[in-house]
């Protein structure tokens with residue numbers, strides 16, 4: 894199995910901080926194919942366990958339902974609204 898590392902920048906919203914979830918933009922989600930289960934997320938030199946979760950959403954209007962994908966951090970993760978983070982994800986929990 895290839896050891897994949899996914900890295901992206903994200904400015905944390907209030908909702909993400911409150912729910913310990915980091916939105917994974919749609920164009921990034923294909924990089925997560927086959928990476929279900931426990932993930933390791935590196936934030937500010939600390940490692941967190943996380944898993945990928947999806948919410949059905951209708952922000953595009955009726956008939957345009959789709960999913961939003963998030964990294965759900967186990968434990969608080971200490972996300973702060975407005976904070977800009979480099980998020981590094983790899984397979985395997987901690």
Ligand SMILES: [Zn+2]
Pocket residue numbers: 950951952953959960961
């Ligand atoms: Zn939406």
